[in-house]
Amino acid sequence: MNKKHRKQNQQQAKRNPPQADSPTNSGTEVGPKLNADSSDKTAGESNRKEAVTLKSDWHRPLGIPITEWLVAFFTLVIMASSIVYTVYAKKQWRVMRQSNEINREALESVQRAFVTGRITGQVRTTNMDSTHAWEIDITLENSGTTPAIDTVTYYNSKAKTITEEPTEELFKGVDTAFSPAFTIAPKGTQELVPPVTGEDLILGRDFGNVIRESTNFIPQPNMFVWGWVVYRDVFPQTEQHLTEFCWRLRSVDLPASPVSPKNSDPVRFSWVGCKQHHCTDHDCKDYDTITAMVRDRK
Numbered sequence: 001m002n003k004k005h006r007k008q009n010q011q012q013a014k015r016n017p018p019q020a021d022s023p024t025n026s027g028t029e030v031g032p033k034l035n036a037d038s039s040d041k042t043a044g045e046s047n048r049k050e051a052v053t054l055k056s057d058w059h060r061p062l063g064i065p066i067t068e069w070l071v072a073f074f075t076l077v078i079m080a081s082s083i084v085y086t087v088y089a090k091k092q093w094r095v096m097r098q099s100n101e102i103n104r105e106a107l108e109s110v111q112r113a114f115v116t117g118r119i120t121g122q123v124r125t126t127n128m129d130s131t132h133a134w135e136i137d138i139t140l141e142n143s144g145t146t147p148a149i150d151t152v153t154y155y156n157s158k159a160k161t162i163t164e165e166p167t168e169e170l171f172k173g174v175d176t177a178f179s180p181a182f183t184i185a186p187k188g189t190q191e192l193v194p195p196v197t198g199e200d201l202i203l204g205r206d207f208g209n210v211i212r213e214s215t216n217f218i219p220q221p222n223m224f225v226w227g228w229v230v231y232r233d234v235f236p237q238t239e240q241h242l243t244e245f246c247w248r249l250r251s252v253d254l255p256a257s258p259v260s261p262k263n264s265d266p267v268r269f270s271w272v273g274c275k276q277h278h279c280t281d282h283d284c285k286d287y288d289t290i291t292a293m294v295r296d297r298k
Contacts, residue, residue: 112233113148114280115184116141117155117245119225122269124211125196131206135194136225142184148231148241152294153179155192155227159201163222165246165274171226172290175297184231195225203252211254211267223249226277230294240291244284246274 121137136157142148154173158166184190200206202223226246233241253268281287 111145112235112238113142113144113146113184113186113231113241115148115151115229115231115241115243116143117227117229117243119247119269119271120191122267123194124199124267132199132208133196134199134202135196137194138192138225138227140184140190140192140229142186142188142190144233145186146234147186147188148184149234150181151184151190151229151231152181152297153192153227153229155195155225157195157197157223157225159197159223159249161201162224165248165276166224166226168286171228171244171246171277172286172293175293178294178297197223202249224274225249225271226274228277228290230291239281240294241281242284242287242290243280244277246277247271248274 117138117140119136120139123135123137125133125135127133138155140151140153154177156166156170156173156177158170162170179192182190198206224246226244228242228244230240230242232238248271249269250272251270253270255266277284284290
């Protein structure tokens with residue numbers, strides 16, 4: 001019987017095995033303790049793994065390879081240096097451009113053509129009717145070291161017919177009286193066809209075949225010679241240049257002894273500048289008007 005009961009008990013025990021969380025004979029719970037130990041062990045292993053991972057991934061901050069971080073850093077450095085260099089280069093370019101402009105202007109001011117006009121003398125002539133007149137010699141001179149090109153001039157003279165300096169309209173002239181364009185060589189001169197004025201208009205009367213000082217000689221202070229010249233220099237992108245000139249006859253000195261009519265050297269004409277129209281380029285108040293007349297004529 002005992003064997004039989006033991007055998008039944010063993011079979012029942014096999015069918016109903018004890019549960020892990022069931023109380024033991026001592027009244028303690030085994031299941032929760034096992035789970036807590038397992039959790040601590042898992043946390044510790046996780047911490048160790050993270051520590052190992054951090055140690056092993058120091059060259060991959062935020063999961064990005066450190067080489068890419070270095071490439072990004074040096075790219076930013078190159079970008080910043082490029083910006084600084086660009087700003088500096090732009091400022092340097094401006095300074096160089098200003099310097100080149102100053103040098104160009106200095107070169108032009110030294111070497112450009114510069115044309116002026118002057119009276120170089122006077123010559124007595126005999127007309128077909130045996131009366132006499134005076135040619136007033138006017139010479140244009142280029143004092144520059146480069147040629148004056150596209151040169152156009154206008155000039156005139158009046159005696160006794162005007163008592164004051166020429167008006168603006170008279171000074172400017174008309175385009176039909178402008179000269180053809182020509183060139184004046186560096187350091188060269190150009191003699192103009194002299195204007196001719198009757199002796200009676202200049203000296204008050206015609207002295208005939210003998211010129212000598214007379215007690216009734218009264219010089220005429222109202223003779224004027226004036227003109228202008230427009231030209232260009234050879235440098236590109238430069239404006240037209242303008243030179244104006246105007247003279248008034250101040251006095252005439254006649255010889256005390258008779259002089260042959262062909263010999264006019266002893267006769268001295270003294271000229272003074274007019275109050276206006278002794279100027280160059282934009283210092284002339286009619287610069288725009290006269291240069292435009294020359295351009296429109298072409």
